[in-house]
Amino acid sequence: MQLKDKVIIITGGCQGLGRAMGEYLAAKGAKLALVDLNQEKLDDAVAACKAAGGDARAYLCNVANEEQVTHMVAQVAADFGAINGLVNNAGILRDGLTIKVKDGELSKMSLAQWQSVIDVNLTGVFLCTREVAAKMIELKNDGAIINISSISRAGNMGQANYSAAKAGVAADTVVWAKELARYGIRVAGVAPGFIETDMVASMKPEALEKMTSGIPLKRLGKPLEIAHSVAYILENDYYTGRILELDGGLRL
Numbered sequence: 165m166q167l168k169d170k171v172i173i174i175t176g177g178c179q180g181l182g183r184a185m186g187e188y189l190a191a192k193g194a195k196l197a198l199v200d201l202n203q204e205k206l207d208d209a210v211a212a213c214k215a216a217g218g219d220a221r222a223y224l225c226n227v228a229n230e231e232q233v234t235h236m237v238a239q240v241a242a243d244f245g246a247i248n249g250l251v252n253n254a255g256i257l258r259d260g261l262t263i264k265v266k267d268g269e270l271s272k273m274s275l276a277q278w279q280s281v282i283d284v285n286l287t288g289v290f291l292c293t294r295e296v297a298a299k300m301i302e303l304k305n306d307g308a309i310i311n312i313s314s315i316s317r318a319g320n321m322g323q324a325n326y327s328a329a330k331a332g333v334a335a336d337t338v339v340w341a342k343e344l345a346r347y348g349i350r351v352a353g354v355a356p357g358f359i360e361t362d363m364v365a366s367m368k369p370e371a372l373e374k375m376t377s378g379i380p381l382k383r384l385g386k387p388l389e390i391a392h393s394v395a396y397i398l399e400n401d402y403y404t405g406r407i408l409e410l411d412g413g414l415r416l
């Protein structure tokens with residue numbers, strides 16, 4: 165797919181990886197629909213995409229809310245007249261051990277902690293994929309859907325909720341690649357390791373330092389490196405059903 169004038173939806177598009185993807189794709193002439201929860205940050209990201217050379221619009225939408233997702237996808241199609249790509253990037257962390265005993269006190273991961281991550285990181289991906297794929301078929305648009313999984317899909321301590329969601333996203337990437345190929349829609353994933361964004365900056369400094377020293381390339385990844393991979397998948401018409409791992413060798 166040539167990205168010039170192609171309409172790409174990026175969820176979680178106002179900061180971190182999503183924002184870097186928007187600017188990178190805008191520089192290639194794409195039209196971006198940035199989806200997120202904060203209007204001010206969205207407006208700022210839209211301005212950055214326009215400055216980079218592409219068109220962009222902001223959409224306030226909680227990806228975990230079925231009604232809002234349905235409305236957002238219909239609005240993007242009405243505004244741009246087509247949908248050629250979706251990057252399911254919105255995500256949250258609510259880390260904690262499932263069971264922890266400290267000083268004789270037992271604590272548990274709450275159901276809210278579990279459910280909020282599943283709702284955004286897994287159900288949100290399902291809803292956006294379902295609605296966008298349906299709209300692509302209706303509009304007879306070939307296209308590509310990219311799911312942002314994580315190295316945590318292999319199972320990280322303190323991330324029972326997040327690992328389950330990211331493994332689920334990886335599994336469903338294969339399901340949807342099989343189901344949607346007949347309609348000319350490719351579905352693939354990117355599984356980043358630890359990348360320099362606010363999400364990683366929220367880790368405890370000692371944990372971050374220990375983790376970085378365990379990366380064979382001895383550094384965190386850069387948002388631009390993830391954006392580059394997303395563009396590669398969008399542009400490569402033979403890439404589907406696979407997860408591209410970008411982790412500096414952490415899982416070797």
Ligand code: NAD
Pocket residue numbers: 175176177178179180181182199200201202225226227228252253254255256284288312313314315355356357358359360361362363364
């Ligand atoms: P981030 O926290 O900087 O940005 C995430 C964005 O998603 C935010 O703008 C947030 O407002 C938005 N968002 C959250 N919940 C939403 C909802 N319900 N509806 C719409 N938008 C919502 O995170 P990031 O580091 O840029 O991560 C982006 C994606 O990459 C996430 O899916 C994350 O799990 C994944 N990831 C990140 C890393 C990393 O090292 N940063 C590693 C592996 C995977």
